[in-house]
Amino acid sequence: MPSFQTYLVGGAVRDRLLGLPVQDRDWVVVGASPQDLLDAGYQPVGKDFPVFLHPDTHDEVALARTERKTAAGYHGFAFHAAPDVTLEQDLARRDLTINAMAEDAHGAIVDPHGGQRDLQDRVLRHVSPAFAEDPVRILRLARFAARFADFTVAPETVALMRAMVAAGEVDALVAERVWQELSRGLMEKQPSRMFAVLREAGALAKLLPEVEALFGVAQPEAHHPEIDTGVHLMMVLDQCARQGAPLTVRYACLCHDLGKGTTPPEELPRHIGHEQRSEELASLVSARWKVPADCRELAELVAREHTHVHQSSGFSAEARLRLMARCDAWRRPERFAELLWACECDARGRLRFENRDYPQRERLLADLRATQAVDLAAASAAAIARGAKGPDIGHAVMRARLAAMPA
Incomplete structure (x- = not known):
């Protein structure tokens, strides 16, 4: 039997505590080296840090790790994974308290940062100042605000995000990650919350100044009672x-x-x-x-x-x-x-x-269905038989479509 311990972590723990369906399960292994997992039959899949596939379930498991900021932006991190990295150290590098919980094999919750309390209070709060080292976390938090629309963002977290924007961290974001988070946020329960959080943090003006510019711009009240x-x-x-x-x-x-x-x-x-x-x-x-x-x-x-x-x-x-x-x-x-x-x-x-x-x-849509039913070959053949050539054949097809449209 392996001596290492495996914990369910992150969103799966959060969603189970919220009574929501668990979509993805992330696992962390504590007390093991890469060789220990290879010896236990796990298959390696990671490059930047050790990630493996469980030999039976094929779930992804990662070695407990710490990370250190080495350069600006999303890619500027060095990871350290070793048997002496504790579960608490691994959880401390995560973004939000509600995502920094773990569950052991017996169902006991490990919650060193008050994630359960913040779930109960409906608060999105960063785990530590290390949140500021990864600008993608601003987008992730905004996306979570769109998903959990009744959650508020802790004031100290808003202040930290504003400081990140002021320091230029958002400027280092790569296009692929921005689109990944924006697209996921657009598909959440209340997309407007994502943009509200980005505005409050000052990030919307950096990422989507065209959207930021719309606020405060008036429209005719007859068509837009909301005006803004x-x-x-x-x-x-x-x-x-x-x-x-x-x-x-x-x-x-x-x-x-x-x-x-x-x-x-x-x-x-x-x-x-x-x-x-x-x-x-x-x-x-x-x-x-x-x-x-x-x-x-x-x-x-x-x-x-x-x-x-x-x-x-x-x-x-x-x-x-x-x-x-x-x-x-x-x-x-x-x-x-x-x-x-x-x-x-x-x-x-x-x-x-x-x-x-x-x-x-x-x-x-009714117009489209009616015009799709037109026999284009017959309309073209009839036009050609009348001596039509070139653009005149196209005009004949359009006349046939027009004749088929509902009144």
């Missing part, structure tokens, strides 16, 4: 969560109004031409954080076309057909459907409009 553009954006993101929208839709909603932050003061509260500016800024944000193509493309489309979709209830059939053509709806029907979903979230992400009908979505 930043407040509207947060309501839209929470509406996405309420509707269970996918990441593509949520990211597109994040970017849909970015151009309103650049409207000249003399043109407020109207935002004429903000769609093109929003499209351009969405492209810049996507490039900065290396956003995947499906999210990037939908964000640019929604930014450019969302006001046209809103107005489409008053469009003629010809105007709706042109809208679908601009959106490449027949080649990309799934993306067109996501555009309409994002527009519905935008329309409902407003004070007292949360439950209002949005018939534009279903009407344009």
